[in-house]
Amino acid sequence: MITDPVEGPFDLLHRVTLAVGLSSIGAVPIRLAENDLWRLRGQGGVVVRIARAGQSAAAAREVAVTRWLAVQGLPAVRPLDREQPVQVDGRAATFWEELPPHQNGTPSDLAPLLRQLHELPLPVEVPLGRMAPFVRVGERIDAASSLKETDRRFLLTRLDELQRAWAELPAAHPPCVIHGDAWEGNCAVTSDGQRFLLDFERVSLGLREWDLTSTAVKVDSFGTLTAEEYDRFCAAYGYDVRAWAGYPIMQAVRELRLVTFAFQTAGQDPSALREAEYRLACVRGLRGPRPWRWEAVG
Template identity: 75%
Template sequence: MTAESAFADVRFDLVRKAASAAGLPSGGAVPIRLAENDLWRIPKGVVVRIARAGQSAAAAREVAVTRWLATQGVPAVRPLDLEQPVHVAGRAATFWEELPPHRSGTSADLAPLLRRLHDLPPPSTVQLDLMDPFVRVAERITAARSVGEDDREFLLARLDELRHAWAGLPDGQPLCVIHGDAWGGNCAVTEDGQRYLLDFERVSQGRREWDLTSTAVAVDTFGTLSDEEYERFCAAYGYDVRSWDGYPVMRDVRELRLVSFALQTADQHAGALEQAQHRLACVRGLRGPRPWHWRAVP
């Protein structure tokens, strides 16, 4: 047995044990995505989400948030009506109704859903923390094995610089409930055109500009979204975050997070190393002006 197949067996065993603890069948479980959080499809139209270790509170909050969204009529994935999360081997498992056949949303699909979310009053049934844009960034940089000490020192100094800049952001739109990871992959569109929000792990109270910057960097940093597509996004939402004076700081914070994530991924998947090094060179000023044409990492 290879190390890879043994690892897959461990992951399947987690799904089996989690489903059993919830009173659900697991025969024929199929992986949907195996990443920081593992997603599996099991019988009876159920999706199991197994969070990384130490994320039990976040998993419970995600279930509570989606239940609250159901009371507000916001189209989103729905958790099963059972006591959750379930805990197995130090990890939290949650259980969700499987959506009908669907595709990932576009920025224009995402915009009206974000607007609905941002316009909601704060929930009285869920305690939401203030959004921390720097969560896990220092840890990822410090732990990265794919960078030399000079690059590590640069990134940590850049992190300190951006923490200071964030504290001095100008006034913007009122604080609200934000998604925290607002991109097209977290919006699903079914064959009948219904749109749904997905993945509420990072929901918090914060600046709506943070959610909107995710789409803006698809234009400015990744170069994967055209100006015309971005204009449709802004029209559907009703605001262009790039017109706000604080946008460059928020963009730079997003970019540093994306660099740290790529470095973390490169330590686990050799295929991500080239992209991680490219992102690092860009923020160090070695690849010219934006857009830098970043690609997704595995």
């Protein structure tokens, strides 16, 4: 018997909306992944975000952060003015104003929003926490059932090397509010040219270089961004992170995270295993110099 992959998430959405007096009838999935995102119909433009289990504190913090950003005037998604998150079956649900029709931005659309975010004063009332560049990496390596033991040892050794290198990063810009998942998919551009920043789950106090490296590796590591597009990103932001001596360390951490994410995905979707093994071969030096071509997974 073939199971509808949307049936389980929709059942959870139904219980969430029932708990707050909304309706799930006609709801449309925007994205069903680590977090489920739904658009409700006929209710004034409401988007429901259901976090993965164990993320209640993070969901509450995301609401607090976006309310603070609204006061600061940064263009971003806005939470509904209601008590949230709501807990259903161990999952935290939050409710958001739907943006006007939009598409993903480009890196040069993202850059000025990041610059504005990085220049904000540090909030007093919102407990951001410190950036955690290695969060879940070790757990992903341990849990990857498709990893050969020699590859597992390599990744654990690489993780240890990069953690020690991170502790000795050279001087950078002062710590600031960072996005934590700064890529063009988290920048929405409307038909009239308005830009909005999305997805504040990983906002923290950290190094702006971490946000900027996310775009730099697209040209240096993966070849999915042209040199001209990257130059426009740097011009729009006003700084090229590759000029910083600590960039190669951040680049390597980004690569390691994406390798382990691919193996995590392969544990749920065997079709991702080939890409996971290719990424691992790249960082092991078996597929030539950068840039490599990594396909999206998950």
